[in-house]
Amino acid sequence: MDSLGIGALARKAGVRIDTVRYYERSGLLAPKSRLPSGYRRYGPGELARLRFIRRAQALGFSLREIRELLALSKGRDVARVKRTAQTKLADVEARIAALHRVREGLATLIAACPGHGDAADCPILQALGGEGPGASQLPHSPELGAQR
Amino acid sequence: MDSLGIGALARKAGVRIDTVRYYERSGLLAPKSRLPSGYRRYGPGELARLRFIRRAQALGFSLREIRELLALSKGRDVARVKRTAQTKLADVEARIAALHRVREGLATLIAACPGHGDAADCPILQALGGEGPGASQLPHSPELGAQR
DNA sequence: TTACACCCTGGACTATGGTGCAGGGTCATG
DNA sequence: CATGACCCTGCACCATAGTCCAGGGTGTAA
Incomplete structure (x- = not known):
């Protein structure tokens, strides 16, 4: 299976393990599942999401704004996503x-x-x-x- | 005498009283003297210094950098002041x-x-x-x- | 003398984006 | 089964620039 532990996920995205857990605490990135031991497991979707977060940060979005962007993208309200980006541009x-x-x-x-x-x-x-x-x-x- | 209490000083500089005390804790601005009661007294020099701090902040200097700038200005090493400003410009x-x-x-x-x-x-x-x-x-x- | 504004210290709390550690449990390889 | 790498939770801590509060003491004027 192409599922990753937290360490492998962090390495692939170029962040620290603690940062991944911090994003989880902040409501930005939840693991796909957990092993019975409690170990976090991540799939490719989570990796993409983590990369999204990092790229959005590089564009000057705060974690709170990224959380909103992610919520918006789930609702597939493209118009609102665009408006948010425009506000950020201003x-x-x-x-x-x-x-x-x-x-x-x-x-x-x-x-x-x-x-x-x-x-x-x-x-x-x-x-x-x-x-x-x-x-x-x-x-x-x-x-x-x-x-x- | 034209000496000010902390409240009057803060009002003249447009900052809060707590901010003046915070700057003192940070080593940026000491009172000219104290009354026997412990009340802080400030002269015109301290008011100018406080305004210096605020203006330097508006130019994007951090409090740490302002502290260095103030130390430099006391040493009248104009060349170093200029170099610091140039670094900040870059x-x-x-x-x-x-x-x-x-x-x-x-x-x-x-x-x-x-x-x-x-x-x-x-x-x-x-x-x-x-x-x-x-x-x-x-x-x-x-x-x-x-x-x- | 009383009233009220002003001031004192020390400590807690705010937001942001993490980092680090202690004290354990688990996974995989030889 | 032992070793070492990996992971867990919970908590404390970092810098920055303040802000706020409690529980007192002081300065001044009527």
């Missing part, structure tokens, strides 16, 4: 935009810093430390704090 | 690049998904779930998992 684009602003702020400060001399002449320290208009060149977007 | 740029790959992967899948019909026809589910070449259109960069 989210990723917002994060990119926020990071662009961070990059501009940093680049501006680095360009203005002589790289030597007294700390009082360093715009990086000035801009961050000042309470006056010196800080106005920094991005101020609220969502930057929400960078998960 | 880090931000790598995160942007990783998110770009995520975006391309998602956009490709969304474009190919009909948005209706059977789940078997949904490339989002297919690409994620398959173990064959279907997954090859997805980004595979290892640093994506390391998205802090």
Whole structure:
């Protein structure tokens, strides 16, 4: 039979055994069956599901979102799956935009810093430390704090 | 005197009182002095430092990195401050690049998904779930998992 | 003096995504 | 049957950045 123990499954998917058990605790991946001893047994479907989880994580989905995606895929509601992916895309684009602003702020400060001399002449320290208009060149977007 | 209690300081900087105490525990911000009762007292320097911390966070620095930045600024080693900022800039740029790959992967899948019909026809589910070449259109960069 | 806002410490708890360990039981090979 | 690899459960722990609470003490003004 092409059924796998937890160790073989983990090796095939490139994750740790503990991670597989963690996913099970999190309601993401249940074994196909159990031996009378309690040993978990997995089939090819479980391997595919585990790979799904890893790939979705690489796309920036959280485990909670992946759980929803898996539930959706069981209901074969393709429209909702697509909408979820679209929402995620918008989210990723917002994060990119926020990071662009961070990059501009940093680049501006680095360009203005002589790289030597007294700390009082360093715009990086000035801009961050000042309470006056010196800080106005920094991005101020609220969502930057929400960078998960 | 223009010295502040912890509540006034927190209000001026737009953070919570607990957060100020948390920063103190983390070695980021010590009070200027204490009353005999133990009450913390802060001067304008501490307010500036607290604002520094918040702005640096908005630039994507972690508290650990901010602690290093603050230590550096005390040593007035401007060159090292600049190098730290440059390292952070490279880090931000790598995160942007990783998110770009995520975006391309998602956009490709969304474009190919009909948005209706059977789940078997949904490339989002297919690409994620398959173990064959279907997954090859997805980004595979290892640093994506390391998205802090 | 009383009222009330403010402050103290220490510890528990939140969410996320795991990792590690103790103390056992089981499976397969020689 | 012995050995070693594998597996079980349950629990504690990691980092990050806080948040909240209990059970007190203090500062100030009417």
